[in-house]
Amino acid sequence: xxxxxxxxxxxxxxxxxxxxxxxxxxxxxxxxxxxxxxxxxxxxxxxxxxxxxxxxxxxxxxxxxxxxxxxxxxxxxxxxxxxxxxxxxxxxxxxxxxxxxxxxxxxxxxxxxxxxxxxxxxxxxxxxxxxxxxxxxxxxxxxxxxxxxxxxxxxxxxxxxxxxxxxxxxxxxxxxxxxxxxxxxxxxxxxxxxxxxxxxxxxxxxxxxxxxxxxxxxxxxxxxxxxxxxxxxxxxxxxxxxxxxxxxxxxxxxxxxxxxxxxxxxxxxxxxxxxxxxxxxxxxxxxxxxxxxxxxxxxxxxxxxxxxxxxxxxxxxxxxxx
Amino acid sequence: xxxxxxxxxxxxxxxxxxxxxxxxxxxxxxxxxxxxxxxxxxxxxxxxxxxxxxxxxxxxxxxxxxxxxxxxxxxxxxxxxxxxxxxxxxxxxxxxxxxxxxxxxxxxxxxxxxxxxxxxxxxxxxxxxxxxxxxxxxxxxxxxxxxxxxxxxxxxxxxxxxxxxxxxxxxxxxxxxxxxxxxxxxxxxxxxxxxxxxxxxxxxxxxxxxxxxxxxxxxxxxxxxxxxxxxxxxxxxxxxxxxxxxxxxxxxxxxxxxxxxxxxxxxxxxxxxxxxxxxxxxxxxxxxxxxxxxxxxxxxxxxxxxxxxxxxxxxxxxxxxxxxxxxxxxxxxxxxxxxxxxxxxxxxxxxxxxxxxxxxxxxxxxxxxxxxxxxxxxxxxxxxxxxxxxxxxxxxxxxxxxxxxxxxxxxxxxxxxxxxxxxxxxxxxxxxxxxxxxxxxxxxxxxxxxxxxxxxxxxxxxxxxxxxxxxxxxxxxxxxxxxxxxxxxxxxxxxxxxxxxxxxxxxxxxxxxxxxxxxxxxxxxxxxxxxxxxxxxxxxxxxxxxxxxxxxxxxxxxxxxxxxxxxxxxxxxxxxxxxxxxxxxxxxxxxxxxxxxxxxxxxxxxxxxxxxxxxxxxxxxxxxxxxxxxxxxxxxxxxxxxxxxxxxxx
Numbered sequence: 027x028x029x030x031x032x033x034x035x036x037x038x039x040x041x042x043x044x045x046x047x048x049x050x051x052x053x054x055x056x057x058x059x060x061x062x063x064x065x066x067x068x069x070x071x072x073x074x075x076x077x078x079x080x081x082x083x084x085x086x087x088x089x090x091x092x093x094x095x096x097x098x099x100x101x102x103x104x105x106x107x108x109x110x111x112x113x114x115x116x117x118x119x120x121x122x123x124x125x126x127x128x129x130x131x132x133x134x135x136x137x138x139x140x141x142x143x144x145x146x147x148x149x150x151x152x153x154x155x156x157x158x159x160x161x162x163x164x165x166x167x168x169x170x171x172x173x174x175x176x177x178x179x180x181x182x183x184x185x186x187x188x189x190x191x192x193x194x195x196x197x198x199x200x201x202x203x204x205x206x207x208x209x210x211x212x213x214x215x216x217x218x219x220x221x222x223x224x225x226x227x228x229x230x231x232x233x234x235x236x237x238x239x240x241x242x243x244x245x246x247x248x249x250x251x252x253x254x255x256x257x258x259x260x261x262x263x264x265x266x267x268x269x270x271x272x273x274x275x276x277x278x279x280x281x282x283x284x285x286x287x288x289x290x291x292x293x294x295x296x297x298x299x300x301x302x303x304x305x306x307x308x309x310x311x312x313x314x315x316x317x318x319x320x321x322x323x324x325x326x327x328x329x330x331x332x333x334x335x336x337x338x339x340x341x342x343x344x345x346x347x348x
Numbered sequence: 349x350x351x352x353x354x355x356x357x358x359x360x361x362x363x364x365x366x367x368x369x370x371x372x373x374x375x376x377x378x379x380x381x382x383x384x385x386x387x388x389x390x391x392x393x394x395x396x397x398x399x400x401x402x403x404x405x406x407x408x409x410x411x412x413x414x415x416x417x418x419x420x421x422x423x424x425x426x427x428x429x430x431x432x433x434x435x436x437x438x439x440x441x442x443x444x445x446x447x448x449x450x451x452x453x454x455x456x457x458x459x460x461x462x463x464x465x466x467x468x469x470x471x472x473x474x475x476x477x478x479x480x481x482x483x484x485x486x487x488x489x490x491x492x493x494x495x496x497x498x499x500x501x502x503x504x505x506x507x508x509x510x511x512x513x514x515x516x517x518x519x520x521x522x523x524x525x526x527x528x529x530x531x532x533x534x535x536x537x538x539x540x541x542x543x544x545x546x547x548x549x550x551x552x553x554x555x556x557x558x559x560x561x562x563x564x565x566x567x568x569x570x571x572x573x574x575x576x577x578x579x580x581x582x583x584x585x586x587x588x589x590x591x592x593x594x595x596x597x598x599x600x601x602x603x604x605x606x607x608x609x610x611x612x613x614x615x616x617x618x619x620x621x622x623x624x625x626x627x628x629x630x631x632x633x634x635x636x637x638x639x640x641x642x643x644x645x646x647x648x649x650x651x652x653x654x655x656x657x658x659x660x661x662x663x664x665x666x667x668x669x670x671x672x673x674x675x676x677x678x679x680x681x682x683x684x685x686x687x688x689x690x691x692x693x694x695x696x697x698x699x700x701x702x703x704x705x706x707x708x709x710x711x712x713x714x715x716x717x718x719x720x721x722x723x724x725x726x727x728x729x730x731x732x733x734x735x736x737x738x739x740x741x742x743x744x745x746x747x748x749x750x751x752x753x754x755x756x757x758x759x760x761x762x763x764x765x766x767x768x769x770x771x772x773x774x775x776x777x778x779x780x781x782x783x784x785x786x787x788x789x790x791x792x793x794x795x796x797x798x799x800x801x802x803x804x805x806x807x808x809x810x811x812x813x814x815x816x817x818x819x820x821x822x823x824x825x826x827x828x829x830x831x832x833x834x835x836x837x838x839x840x841x842x843x844x845x846x847x848x849x850x851x852x853x854x855x856x857x858x859x860x861x862x863x864x865x866x867x868x869x870x871x872x873x874x875x876x877x878x879x880x881x882x883x884x885x886x887x888x889x890x891x892x893x894x895x896x897x898x899x900x901x902x903x904x905x906x907x908x909x910x911x912x913x914x915x916x917x918x919x920x921x922x923x924x925x926x927x928x929x930x931x932x933x934x935x936x937x938x939x940x941x942x943x944x945x946x947x948x949x950x951x952x953x954x955x956x957x958x959x960x961x962x963x964x965x966x967x968x969x970x971x972x973x974x975x976x977x978x979x980x981x982x983x984x985x986x987x988x989x990x991x992x993x994x995x996x997x998x
Contacts, residue, residue: 298860
């Protein structure tokens, strides 16, 4: 676990806190115990940044060289802090880079012979996953839905064909028609919410509904860095981005229908082009992350591995002397 | 997360109101705005919310209609129809509508168009003013005009055409028939019915004669196809030993059901395209050159693969070889091939009008009976049309009707009388089963549209378009969401027409249907056909829309004429379908930046699949609006049995 080596700093801080507040509630004790086992939150680290006015004296400092030692402590602490943070970020980058391999290792357990896999749009994780299965000599076919309006499915189909997989490119409208002959749906995710829901490229909710209706497993591949501690409320609107209508309609062709000259408000044509879709957890059969396969109902536990409870809601520290 | 359905003030039908009720209590508007936060990603809402309380997040509130009409003058050239339609609000706008919207009484616009149409001479000027693929809908809206052109070419009497046009202005199809009769000065001589010899022998002889004649004419394939097609009505009589027996078991028609003489009611099996020997035989008989198709999807081996591209110039060059195909039929076939006419109703009407032309110009050869020879000819025409594009189910039903009418002609009629009777029958079919049926459907379905509704439709269905226009005329306030999908992008033309009418429209693509379904109150869809197990067979993607609507508890209404019902059953979209151009999937028109597959056309591993239809399970359908009323999907076989069998057509 990253960051355990930072516990020395946090323990000192906690001890100092405890020295100042000898009467402790049980909750504070439990919190302290938890924080020794888990990596410290960035919040606690940054909170305890040496502050000129309120820093508690360390027991080692003493005497008339207080000021000098204070500044020495400050610089060493800040240097250590920076070092630790940089190290943590580097580890995170490495996690993101290597998650594909760890997920792809599990491909052989899920893909067997003569299977038909359906996917929509393009995801590098899915590409590596399928390629790993092919490397292990599993023979299967892939239906790729093109994923309008970005048409990333074309890219994925090209990649798969280049790697030697039997691929069929279909339009998104044909997904319901074809899914009765599909064994498994494998997709990537943009983000995984705390309840196990998925923020995925647009169109995947429709695919998930079709898969549920035909009893086809809907498998989501997500690196653990995609896990988000938020619970989604109204995700289609709040956690979505709307893209340009020009991807759907050509402005030049439809200029006669755009009624901007009348000045009384909205035009007659309104074009909606969302980027993401929300797939509720009940439609997802399995999450495959770099730590293995999980049920949607389990995903909230994984949050604790990567997020400290303090960091979930960032609060501004009550400014004493800024 | 549960789909959000805001509480609506629906009056529970089971609740009886006792006591004094104020009859004018206004129904409460559905409160939809409460659940959504005021700040949203939607484009700026208008300052003053419109008269109804509907101001959803994703759909902008509608402006008052009067604003639209004054500010929105007739748009630029690409939308010529809209200006015409504006001039005649009473005319019902629909893509196939042959005479109503075009030759409206008050509109002066048709005459320049008509004169431009007369200019044709051996080139397809229709194609030139069917500007681009997305104006194919306009093309399909002029089948009536297209067939006036055919009469010009065939009869070569411009005066007759000019005389016909004012007749057509009144919008009555029957006038066409009477005009045709006046033109019909062909001798009826050889149409006299000889005494009725034994059926088997005469059939055989007519078959052999037609084969011989065809061989003498130098076109072996058409003769063979006509003989094969003629064989089909005589299947059960098992009387024709001379033609190869293989053809007897091989029926090339997709939906051509058995003739009335058949005892069994099971629809005939379709051509098995995965059987190599049969495919070879069919290829030999084909009029249209079938090119080998590469990279076909194995799952769809049983369907005719799409072969295109090289056929159009080939067929164009054959156009002026008069035999064996009548020119009107040839033209319609080419229009199907080029995709100029799309939509079940439009195709059916175009085909029937072409047949009507062909019948008018038909003369019975010597020593043949009208019924059999005409049936054989119609069969050959149908085979040709199938080669251009597989038949839709509505066309299949129409052909069955026509053949039945031919078979039921009383033998005492002279040839000209028989021909006019047939043409009248065809016109009556079109009128009653399609045009009037659409009006009835629109009237029924518009009772299901309330003020403040957000209606969703998919693709472009002419009945749904008529319905929306009609509801707009009735003064209802609603908003329309048009969902579109590749590769046909039919929704864009519908969008244009509806906006021209003054409707507020939201346009989106099929993937975003889950996003937009939160706001939708009703879904109206069209259908190519409805099968006897309640499955709706319609444009690919309809099933996805119906499924998502069902997941969000939105009612789905299908608007479909009863002549499109069929006794077949189907469980999924794979057993029977139509394959379109695979390259249309790889190439994204209108988006130059998307060309990822440019160089990959010939890779072996890559297959492209372009389905045209899909089957929507009946559990997603709330109600079907037909000209027989509003029925649940389970009542479709009842209608098929009571009204569509045994030719209780008229």
